Amino acid sequence: MKVVRFFLLVVTTVSACGVPSYRPDTSRVVNGEEARPYSWPWQVSLESFYPTCGGTLIAPDWVLTAAHCITFHTYRVVLAEHDMNKEEGPEQSIMVAKMFIHPKWNDNCVSCGNDIALLKLERSAVINDKVQPACLPQHGASLSHNQPCYITGWGRLYSGGPRATTLQQALLPVVDYSVCSQSDWWGSSVKTTMVCAGGDNKSACHGDSGGPLNCVGKDGRWYVEGVTSFVDGRGCNTPKKPTVFTRVAFFTPWISEVRETTLNPNINHTGV
Structure with a gap:
């Protein structure tokens, strides 16, 4: 557990996370509108034969997504994507090397919870002004009503x-x-x-x-x-x-355990 806690501390205090180079326009959003390009630099498009889901870059070689999104054997993620119909230049397309679905996920019961998965990328994304990781919350952190x-x-x-x-x-x-x-x-x-x-x-x-x-x-x-x-x-x-x-x-300990396991295969990871 000491190793896991230390690793979690490293993950959640990385200075490069959660600070986009292009500030999101949060001044006038009511019911959805086009985002300022590259203002959510951790947003990824998860694709198999076609775009299927979204995801979040949490480290250069790790993406967080939903367990119910994983239905095929082969995936790639596209970073620095904005307009799906255009090749705009800064996109990075990276294949997924390994997929980790939470062990307590039940695909017949989405309301049972544990709808979370981690994707290990074949190579690390190039972190730049258009591709950056989001921060992970501390374990047990809560949100306030109407936040x-x-x-x-x-x-x-x-x-x-x-x-x-x-x-x-x-x-x-x-x-x-x-x-x-x-x-x-x-x-x-x-x-x-x-x-x-x-x-x-x-x-x-x-x-x-x-x-x-x-x-x-x-x-x-x-x-x-x-x-x-x-x-x-x-x-x-x-x-x-x-x-x-x-x-x-709630799931940051599991996220840390999975990531630590890929560094040290002798560590067994379990669900929370």
């Missing part, structure tokens, strides 16, 4: 609508567990290992899965506090059914 966070991705613009071609962002205020777990909200479907955010006309939609819930910390850095997990089956913008994210702060 302003932002979702990013290329998901559908609305239920049944077209997928976005350019990276979108939307303000999703955090909904406290005490509210989100009420019977006329998500009820028992939401767990303390999850984060609710948004609701009404602001939510994730199909294609945003695996991408980050970006929240700025007191230190001014951006943290990936959530991994986009699920929305209501009736539609992306259903009242009292905010987007549900895997709570990254």
